[in-house]
Amino acid sequence: xxxxxxxxxxxxxxxxxxxxxxxxxxxxxxxxxxxxxxxxxxxxxxxxxxxxxxxxxxxxxxxxxxxxxxxxxxxxxxxxxxxxxxxxxxxxxxxxxxxxxxxxxx
Amino acid sequence: xxxxxxxxxxxxxxxxxxxxxxxxxxxxxxxxxxxxxxxxxxxxxxxxxxxxxxxxxxxxxxxxxxxxxxxxxxxxxxxxxxxxxxxxxxxxxxxxxxxxxxxxxxxxxxxxxxxxxxxxxxxxxxxxxxxxxxxxxxxxxxxxxxxxxxxxxxxxxxxxxxxxxxxxxxxxxxxxxxxxxxxxxxxxxxxxxxxxxxxxxxxxxxxxxxxxxxxxxxxxxxxxxxxxxxxxxxxxxxxxxxxxxxxxxxxxxxxxxxxxxxxxxxxxxxxxxxxxxxxxxxxxxxxxxxxxxxxxxxxxxxxxxxxxxxxxxxxxxxxxxxxxxxxxxxxxxxxxxxxxxxxxxxxxxxxxxxxxxxxxxxxxxxxxxxxxxxxxxxxxxxxxxxxxxxxxxxxxxxxxxxxxxxxxxxxxxxxx
Numbered sequence: 001x002x003x004x005x006x007x008x009x010x011x012x013x014x015x016x017x018x019x020x021x022x023x024x025x026x027x028x029x030x031x032x033x034x035x036x037x038x039x040x041x042x043x044x045x046x047x048x049x050x051x052x053x054x055x056x057x058x059x060x061x062x063x064x065x066x067x068x069x070x071x072x073x074x075x076x077x078x079x080x081x082x083x084x085x086x087x088x089x090x091x092x093x094x095x096x097x098x099x100x101x102x103x104x105x106x
Numbered sequence: 107x108x109x110x111x112x113x114x115x116x117x118x119x120x121x122x123x124x125x126x127x128x129x130x131x132x133x134x135x136x137x138x139x140x141x142x143x144x145x146x147x148x149x150x151x152x153x154x155x156x157x158x159x160x161x162x163x164x165x166x167x168x169x170x171x172x173x174x175x176x177x178x179x180x181x182x183x184x185x186x187x188x189x190x191x192x193x194x195x196x197x198x199x200x201x202x203x204x205x206x207x208x209x210x211x212x213x214x215x216x217x218x219x220x221x222x223x224x225x226x227x228x229x230x231x232x233x234x235x236x237x238x239x240x241x242x243x244x245x246x247x248x249x250x251x252x253x254x255x256x257x258x259x260x261x262x263x264x265x266x267x268x269x270x271x272x273x274x275x276x277x278x279x280x281x282x283x284x285x286x287x288x289x290x291x292x293x294x295x296x297x298x299x300x301x302x303x304x305x306x307x308x309x310x311x312x313x314x315x316x317x318x319x320x321x322x323x324x325x326x327x328x329x330x331x332x333x334x335x336x337x338x339x340x341x342x343x344x345x346x347x348x349x350x351x352x353x354x355x356x357x358x359x360x361x362x363x364x365x366x367x368x369x370x371x372x373x374x375x376x377x378x379x380x381x382x383x384x385x386x387x388x389x390x391x392x393x394x395x396x397x398x399x400x401x402x403x404x405x406x407x408x409x410x411x412x413x414x415x416x417x418x419x420x421x422x423x424x425x426x427x428x429x430x431x432x433x434x435x436x437x438x439x440x441x442x443x444x445x446x447x448x449x450x451x452x453x454x455x456x457x458x459x460x461x462x463x464x465x466x467x468x469x470x471x472x473x474x475x476x477x478x479x480x481x482x483x484x485x486x487x488x489x490x491x492x493x494x495x496x497x498x499x500x501x502x503x504x505x506x507x508x509x510x511x512x513x514x515x516x517x518x519x520x521x522x
Contacts, residue, residue, distance in 0.1 A: 037507045076411065
């Protein structure tokens with residue numbers, strides 16, 4: 001059971017109050033029309049699926065409903081960092097297509 | 107290889123069963139193989155077996171990080187069925203079920219297949235309609251499936267709470283009578299013994315730490331025991347597929363998530379077959395040892411820690427008690443988790459990769475055990491001929507680019 005300190009409402013709550021929202025690094029390409037099928041599929045489906053420290057988006061669904069970020073070790077489940085989304089720059093995983101906006105789907 | 111039979115059993119009884127020979131040998135890796143298979147679970151061992159048996163390729167090594175069948179092969183709930191929806195899947199899984207039906211003879215190893223039926227429940231008229239559509243689709247493909255009304259459900263599994271006052275009243279269901287369970291260790295060990303007998307080297311405690319490529323062609327694998335050259339390499343490592351494929355320079359559309367299972371204390375036989383409820387989200391059967399075996403949803407976030415989280419465990423147990431209130435008196439004896447490799451359409455990814463001579467068997471998600479024989483058979487064909495077996499053409503990695511999915515989230519039976 002994860003005990004997650006929400007950076008917005010400040011209380012530490014059980015994982016059941018939260019929703020995992022997918023990898024943090026995924027950035028929706030600014031102009032998907034310009035991509036070929038392989039690039040678009042890469043954005044939609046390819047996952048780093050890291051073993052070890054992993055940057056993730058979470059939502060305090062049954063609390064303050066805010067989105068925030070967690071760096072979590074996917075082996076030990078240790079929470080390495082819990083941060084507001086603006087605090088960390090989102091890296092790009094899909095090779096040079098970093099210009100874009102937040103995307104909701106996991 | 108020593109043949110197992112009533113005669114050999116009687117012979118060994120005379121010497122107090124102290125002279126049985128090992129089922130397979132522990133080998134030291136050689137410096138070069140035609141094919142190296144990474145992962146000594148069911149899929150890897152079956153691939154090795156069929157490479158040797160069907161294609162005469164015996165200069166093969168199976169490299170296993172831990173012990174044979176210690177990953178998902180030894181952690182699943184051993185359900186075997188072929189009641190998928192789309193013909194791509196039913197053809198594939200039906201072939202597997204047929205191979206399972208002859209497997210004990212084929213391997214001369216009792217895999218303890220017991221086909222007492224897999225019953226899927228409906229708790230609402232909509233679900234009943236859905237099951238009707240599902241079973242019609244299966245019947246049209248010539249595979250057995252049968253709708254059950256409430257009286258038949260009651261007769262098949264008297265212990266189920268079929269009263270109208272149940273929290274989620276059961277309205278009916280559909281059954282695949284040839285569905286059932288088998289002994290998972292025996293499947294791994296049987297294939298290992300068969301492959302070993304045909305000349306395959308089975309090497310345990312040999313972790314792969316990297317892949318070597320020359321241009322776009324695979325050249326071999328680095329292991330804890332040194333470099334092993336190979337003409338062809340197969341990755342069959344379930345939950346760790348992304349990690350291994352990344353070492354070879356291949357990115358996968360896979361998410362690794364724990365899936366839990368648990369057993370109660372052993373009791374006398376009370377269940378036959380498997381009961382599956384997609385609504386309350388549990389699948390329940392009774393093992394040959396008498397334990398009530400329960401599984402449910404996968405965990406809510408990715409993980410490589412083979413433990414499983416408490417909320418998923420709690421939901422699975424409460425779902426089981428919804429179906430079988432009498433089990434509330436049982437003690438939960440053991441709980442464990444395997445790391446399953448979930449693909450975007452809940453169907454396996456099987457066959458060639460963008461790297462020449464590198465093949466992969468992944469995306470099995472929550473249901474790889476039932477596909478061990480066919481996964482091994484078709485991948486062996488693909489490796490031997492360097493072209494996909496017709497049964498797995500729909501399951502190539504390229505389907506995520508072309509958009510030709512085989513979307514089986516419902517039939518996979520687990521929400522993820």
